[in-house]
Amino acid sequence: MARVPVPDFPTLTLRTAAIGFAVLAAGAAAALLAAASTEDGVHLWDVVRTTLIFVTTAWLAWGAAGAFVGLPNRRHRSVPPPLTLPQPPTVVLVPICNEDPVTTFARIAAMDGSIRAAGLSVDIAILSDTRDDLAAARERDTFARLLAETDGAGRLFYRRRMDNRGRKAGNIEDFIRTSGGAYHFAVILDADSLMEGETIRHLIARMQADPKLGLLQTLPKIIGARSLFGRAMQFSAAFHAPVFARGLARMQGATGPFWGHNAIVRVKAFAESCGLPALDGPPPFGGHILSHDYVEAALLARAGWKVELDETIEGSFEEGPDNILAHARRDRRWCQGNLQHARLLAAPGLAPWSRFVFVQGIFAYVASLFWGAFLVASIAATVTAPPPNYFPEPYQLFPVFPSDRTKEIVTLALGIVGLLLLPKLSILGAAALSDRTRRFGGKARAAGSVLAEIVLSSLLAPVMLMYQSRAVMQVLAGRDGGWPANQRGEGRLGPGQSLVAGFWIFAGGAIALAAVKMLAPSLAIWLLPICLPMLAAPFLIWASSHPIARGLFTTPEETDPSPVIRSFHRWQACLSQPAAQPREALDAAA
Amino acid sequence: MSAERLIDSQTVTAVEAAHWAPPVAPMDMPRQLLEAPHHAGVIAWLTRLLLRPVQHG
Numbered sequence: 001m002a003r004v005p006v007p008d009f010p011t012l013t014l015r016t017a018a019i020g021f022a023v024l025a026a027g028a029a030a031a032l033l034a035a036a037s038t039e040d041g042v043h044l045w046d047v048v049r050t051t052l053i054f055v056t057t058a059w060l061a062w063g064a065a066g067a068f069v070g071l072p073n074r075r076h077r078s079v080p081p082p083l084t085l086p087q088p089p090t091v092v093l094v095p096i097c098n099e100d101p102v103t104t105f106a107r108i109a110a111m112d113g114s115i116r117a118a119g120l121s122v123d124i125a126i127l128s129d130t131r132d133d134l135a136a137a138r139e140r141d142t143f144a145r146l147l148a149e150t151d152g153a154g155r156l157f158y159r160r161r162m163d164n165r166g167r168k169a170g171n172i173e174d175f176i177r178t179s180g181g182a183y184h185f186a187v188i189l190d191a192d193s194l195m196e197g198e199t200i201r202h203l204i205a206r207m208q209a210d211p212k213l214g215l216l217q218t219l220p221k222i223i224g225a226r227s228l229f230g231r232a233m234q235f236s237a238a239f240h241a242p243v244f245a246r247g248l249a250r251m252q253g254a255t256g257p258f259w260g261h262n263a264i265v266r267v268k269a270f271a272e273s274c275g276l277p278a279l280d281g282p283p284p285f286g287g288h289i290l291s292h293d294y295v296e297a298a299l300l301a302r303a304g305w306k307v308e309l310d311e312t313i314e315g316s317f318e319e320g321p322d323n324i325l326a327h328a329r330r331d332r333r334w335c336q337g338n339l340q341h342a343r344l345l346a347a348p349g350l351a352p353w354s355r356f357v358f359v360q361g362i363f364a365y366v367a368s369l370f371w372g373a374f375l376v377a378s379i380a381a382t383v384t385a386p387p388p389n390y391f392p393e394p395y396q397l398f399p400v401f402p403s404d405r406t407k408e409i410v411t412l413a414l415g416i417v418g419l420l421l422l423p424k425l426s427i428l429g430a431a432a433l434s435d436r437t438r439r440f441g442g443k444a445r446a447a448g449s450v451l452a453e454i455v456l457s458s459l460l461a462p463v464m465l466m467y468q469s470r471a472v473m474q475v476l477a478g479r480d481g482g483w484p485a486n487q488r489g490e491g492r493l494g495p496g497q498s499l500v501a502g503f504w505i506f507a508g509g510a511i512a513l514a515a516v517k518m519l520a521p522s523l524a525i526w527l528l529p530i531c532l533p534m535l536a537a538p539f540l541i542w543a544s545s546h547p548i549a550r551g552l553f554t555t556p557e558e559t560d561p562s563p564v565i566r567s568f569h570r571w572q573a574c575l576s577q578p579a580a581q582p583r584e585a586l587d588a589a590a
Numbered sequence: 591m592s593a594e595r596l597i598d599s600q601t602v603t604a605v606e607a608a609h610w611a612p613p614v615a616p617m618d619m620p621r622q623l624l625e626a627p628h629h630a631g632v633i634a635w636l637t638r639l640l641l642r643p644v645q646h647g
Contacts, residue, residue: 091612125612140606147610157612173619181615267617275619289624299622346626 003304004255004351011253015353018065018251025061025419030054032412036405037381040388045381052374053412059367060419062360067240067423070247071430074312080202081209088184090122090204092195095171097129097164099191101142106571107194109150114564118197120204121155122187125179127171128160136160142575149574168260169276169292180267190261193220196315196564203264203313214269214305215297218316219245220262223557223565227491229460229544230322232453235553237320239440239450243427245311254306255353260293262316266305270296273303279343283480284336291337294361295344298354315562322491323545324460325501328467332481335365335471368468375527382520413526424450441554449553456544462533463540466505491545498542509534 007015033053037046092111096104108124115122126143130136143158150156161174172188180186185207187200199218206216219242225234249256274296279286289295297307321327338361344350345358391399428450431437437446474481493501513531516524533540550558557565 123612143610153609158606158610159612160606175612176617177619179612179615180617180619182613183615271617271619273622275621277621277624279625295624344624347624348626 004301004349005253005304005306007253007255007353011251014069014251018062018069021065021068022058022061025064025415026054026058029057029412029415032408032415036408036412039405040386043381043384045377045384049374049377049381052370052377056367056370056374057416057419059363059370060416064419064423066247066251067244067427068247069250070243070245071426073434074246081205083201083205084208087121087204088208089182090120090185090187090200091179091183092122092124092187092189092200093127093172093175094124094189094191094193095127095129095168096139096191097168098132098135099130101135101139102575103572104191105142105146106575107192107568108156109146109571109575110564110567111195111197112150112152112156113567114195114197115200116197118201120197120201122197122200123155123157123183124152125157125159125175127175128158129164129167129171130160131164145575166276166278166288167290169289169296173275176267176271180271183267185264186267186270187264188261190318192319193261194223194317194562194564194568195262196562199313199315200264202315206310207264207266210306212304212306213266213308214273214300214303215256215258215263215265215307217256217258217263217307217309218313219309219311220316220318221555221557222320223317223561224319225322226547227322227545228456228548229324229327230320230491231548231553232456232544233320233327235440235449235555236453236457238555238557239431239446240424240427242311243430244423245309249309249311252309252353252357254308255301255351255357256297256307256309257357258293258297258300258307262318269300269303269305273299273305279340284475284478285340285343287480289337290340291334291361294338294341294357298344298347298350298357301351301354302349315564317557317562317565323493324463324467324541325493325497325545326491328464328471331464331467332471332474335468336475336481338362338365339472339475365468365472368465369472371465372469375530379516379520379523382523421454424454439556439559441551441559445551445554452552458529459533459536459540460544462509462530463502463505463537465530466508466534466537492547493542493545495538495542498545499538502538502541505534505537509537 030050030053034046034050037050092115094104094108105126108126112124115124126139128136128139130139139158139160143156147153147156159175161171164170166173176186185204187195187203189195195218203216203218207213222230222234222237225231276289276292276295278288281287283290300307321330338358341358341361345355428437428447431440431446432443437443440446440449471481509531512534513524513527516527516531
C-alpha cells in the first residue's frame with residue numbers, strides 16, 4: 001500500500017477555515033477579556049484567565065465550526081454501487097461481555113433475518129468475553145435456542161474466550177488470528193448494535209467498489225431510549241449528529257474516524273495494520289489500549305488505507321445510556337482511553353491529522369478542567385485586584401473613575417453563549433428549510449424538542465463538567481477505572497441512589513457559591529448558571545432518569561421503526577418466553 | 591451431533607458444541623510499533639516526562 005493518504009484541496013481548505021475560525025474566535029474572546037481585566041494593570045491572574053479563555057473558546061469554536069462545515073447537504077446522497085457477484089465472504093462480529101443474552105441474541109436473530117431478506121450470505125459470530133460462568137451458561141442456552149429457531153447452524157457462531165486479554169480489541173484480534181482468513185470483510189458491531197441487511201449490502205458494495213477503502217464507518221442512530229436524559233440524547237443523535245458528522249467527514253477526508261462499532265473493515269487491512277501492542281507500564285497510561293478504535297483508524301491510515309465516515313448510510317442503530325450515571329461511567333472509560341492517547345502522539349508514521357484527532361480527544365476531557373480553572377482564576381483575579389485609585393496624579397482635583405467594562409464582559413458572555421447555541425439553532429433552521437423537520441413531528445415539535453434539549457443540556461452541563469473533571473483528575477492521579485460492563489435497559493434511578501451519586505456535586509456547588517459570595521460578591525451572579533445546577537445535581541440525576549411520554553424528542557425511528565427494529569422486538573418477545581420444548585429445541589440445534 | 595454433546599446432563603444447560611465455533615482460517619496480525627523510540631523527538635520526550643512519573647506514582 002501507499003503511505004498515509006494525502007488530503008485533497010477541499011479537505012485542506014475546510015480544515016484551514018475551521019482552525020482559522022477557532023483561532024479568530026479565541027483571539028476575540030481573549031482580547032475582550034484582556035481589555036476588561038487589565039485596565040488597572042496587568043496581573044498574573046489576568047494573564048492566566050486570558051490564556052484560559054483563549055484555549056476554552058478555541059475548543060468551543062472548533063466544535064461550532066464542525067457544525068457549520070456540515071450544514072450544507074451533500075450534493076449527492078451516497079448511492080450504493082451494485083454488489084459484484086460472487087459476494088465476498090463477510091462476517092458480522094458481535095463482541096459481548098456480561099450482556100443479557102436474550103436481548104443481545106434477539107438483535108442477532110433480527111439481523112440474521114434481515115441479512116437473508118437482503119439476499120446476502122453473511123455469517124454472524126458472537127465473540128463472548130463473559131467472565132461469569134452462570135451468565136455464560138445462559139448465553140449457551142440462548143444460543144442453542146437461537147440456532148434451533150433460526151436454523152442458523154453453519155452461519156451463526158458462538159465462541160467464548162477464557163483469556164480476556166486486550167478486552168474488546170483483543171477479542172476481535174483473537175477472532176482475526178483464528179478465523180480472519182475465511183473472510184474478506186467484517187462488520188464490527190457492539191452488543192447493542194442493530195443493522196439492516198440492506199445496510200450491510202451497501203457496506204459490502206462500497207468496500208468492493210474501492211479497493212483502497214480499509215474501513216467505512218456509519219453514523220448509528222440511538223434507539224430504545226425511554227428516560228428524559230436518554231430521549232434527549234436520542235433526539236440529539238438523530239437531529240444534530242448527522243450535521244456534526246458530515247462536518248467531521250468533510251474535514252477528516254480519508255483519515256476518518258472509527259468509533260469501534262457499526263462499521264465495516266477490510267479484514268486483510270485490519271489484520272496487517274491494527275495489531276495493538278500493550279503499552280509498557282501499568283494503567284491508566286500503560287497496559288492495553290482502552291480506546292482502541294481511534295488508534296486503529298490512525299493505524300489503517302498510516303498503512304495507506306482509506307478510513308471514511310458516511311453519515312448518510314441509513315439502517316445503523318445502537319442504544320445509549322438512559323441516565324447520567326450510566327453516561328458518566330462510560331465517559332470515565334472514554335476519558336481514560338483518550339488521555340492514554342497522549343502516549344501515542346509521537347507514534348512513528350502517523351498522519352498529522354491522526355495526531356490532531358488524538359489531541360482533540362484529549363482536549364475533549366481536559367477542557368472541563370480548563371473551564372473550572374478559568375472560573376477559579378477569575379475569582380482569584382477579582383479578589384487580588386488592587387483597589388481602584390481615584391487620584392492617580394498628585395494634586396489632582398477631581399477623582400478619575402475606572403471606566404465601565406461591562407460592555408466587553410457582556411459581549412464575551414454573549415459570544416460564548418452564541419458559540420454554544422448557534423450550531424444547534426442553525427441546524428434547526430436548515431432542517432426547517434429542507435423539510436427535514438417533518439420526520440421529527442413537524443416544524444413546531446422539532447423546534448420544541450431542540451429548545452428543550454438546549455435547556456436540558458445547559459442544566460446538565462455543570463454536572464457533566466464535574467464528572468469529567470473528576471475523571472480527568474482520577475486518571476492523572478494514576479487511578480485505573482477498568483472496563484465496567486455497560487448498563488443497558490431500564491435506567492430509572494431512585495432518590496437515595498441519586499442523592500449519593502450527586503451529593504459531592506451539590507456540596508461543591510454550595511461551597512463555591514458561599515466562597516464567591518464571601519470573597520467576590522460581584523461575581524456571584526455570573527456563577528449562578530453553574531452553581532444552581534450543581535446544587536440541584538441529585539434532583540437532576542433523579543428526574544432525568546425517569547421515563548417521559550412520547551411527543552417531545554420525537555425521532556423518525558420512533559414514528560416509523562426500521563424493519564430490523566420491529567423484528568428485534570418480535571424476537572425479544574419470543575426468546576423471553578420459555579421454549580415450548582426446550583430439550584427438543586436444543587436437540588434440533590445439533 | 592448427539593444431544594449429549596449439547597446438554598450437560600447434570601445442569602441441563604447447553605454445552606458449547608464444536609460446530610458453534612467460527613471456521614478455522616488463521617491470519618497473521620503483527621504487533622504494530624506505536625510508541626516512538628526513546629531517542630526520537632521532543633514530543634516523545636515530553637510525553638514520557640509528563641506521564642511516566644504519574645503512572646508510577
